Amino acid sequence: MAEMIINDIPIYPGDEKLVRLNISRLPSGTAIDIPIHVFRAQEPGPVLLLMAGMHGDEVNGIELIRRMIRRNMLTPLRGTVLAIPILNIYGFLNFSREVPDGKDVNRSFPGNDKGSLASRVAARFVKEILPLVDCGIDFHTGGRSKSNYPQIRCRFGDGQADALAQAFGAPFILNSNYRPGSLRKQAAGMGKTIIVYETGESLRFDEPGINLAMEGTIRIMQYLQMVEQAVPVSHPPVICQNTTWIRARRAGMFRSFVKNGQAVSRGQQVGAVSDPFGYATHPITSHVSGYVVGVNNMPVVNQGDAILHIGY
Numbered sequence: 001m002a003e004m005i006i007n008d009i010p011i012y013p014g015d016e017k018l019v020r021l022n023i024s025r026l027p028s029g030t031a032i033d034i035p036i037h038v039f040r041a042q043e044p045g046p047v048l049l050l051m052a053g054m055h056g057d058e059v060n061g062i063e064l065i066r067r068m069i070r071r072n073m074l075t076p077l078r079g080t081v082l083a084i085p086i087l088n089i090y091g092f093l094n095f096s097r098e099v100p101d102g103k104d105v106n107r108s109f110p111g112n113d114k115g116s117l118a119s120r121v122a123a124r125f126v127k128e129i130l131p132l133v134d135c136g137i138d139f140h141t142g143g144r145s146k147s148n149y150p151q152i153r154c155r156f157g158d159g160q161a162d163a164l165a166q167a168f169g170a171p172f173i174l175n176s177n178y179r180p181g182s183l184r185k186q187a188a189g190m191g192k193t194i195i196v197y198e199t200g201e202s203l204r205f206d207e208p209g210i211n212l213a214m215e216g217t218i219r220i221m222q223y224l225q226m227v228e229q230a231v232p233v234s235h236p237p238v239i240c241q242n243t244t245w246i247r248a249r250r251a252g253m254f255r256s257f258v259k260n261g262q263a264v265s266r267g268q269q270v271g272a273v274s275d276p277f278g279y280a281t282h283p284i285t286s287h288v289s290g291y292v293v294g295v296n297n298m299p300v301v302n303q304g305d306a307i308l309h310i311g312y
Helices: 059-070 089-093 117-128 159-168 183-189 207-223
Strands: 004-006 009-011 016-025 031-040 043-051 078-084 135-142 146-154 172-175 193-201 238-240 243-247 252-256 269-274 281-285 290-296 306-311
Touching (some): 031 089, 043 207, 059 207, 146 159, 159 193, 183 193, 252 306, 269 306
Parallel strands (some): 043 135
Antiparallel strands (some): 290 306
16 A cells, blocks of 8 residues: 655555644734544555534534544554544634635635635645545534534435445435535545535534444444444434425524424424514424424524425
């Protein structure tokens, strides 16, 4: 197995190294680097990418990778693990989804090394990291007060993505097409398979979702023959071919009558929106039968706001 080179630093079989990939500098002159933990076995095998912090306020993935590094859970028997706890250092420092120019890194691939800041981050990642990867997990969290039930998102019909999703063993697997400018779309164009894990809400730890993700990651490593043992899946995942949002028809105070992960029926009342002055309350019903995979925890909603995400 040949040497692996990241940021002009060679990493040989059997090495465990922390490589810092320089991106740019703050206006103060402080360098911004992306730390990449590299765990290489002596025996050749696949290269697995574990990445979080694409959006800096999505802390669950950051925390779960941190815990796995701290607990020495990522040393493979064969192949290589690339663990990146935080891709968007700027967003992490500013409790923000975006980089300072307001752009989303996950809509900026393949990037441009002479473009916007988000585009430069994406371009450096595509040049230095993606060519080394065979497959990976991109860890995300619900944004803007929306809490996601633990779920894997992948494009159905992709043999390796389907297999990785099943091996991970999240409660739900959602069919999710590629979005323009996303890491998954870029990776697919380069012959790489990336699946997305979602859990919890921005800037809040979701302990059950973090623990489930650590177990799921080890199950994928077992599937790839990188470790010998993993905790088996307790329940088969629920497969959702489609998803839809229930939206508020009126503005007001929103109360949900259902919980994340719960089954709902078409026509079932799942919540209510009331005016804040006590004059009227309007029921919210589900237009499909399925499962709640995401809930908007914001009590004040405007007309048209997405309030419940249903997989079916």
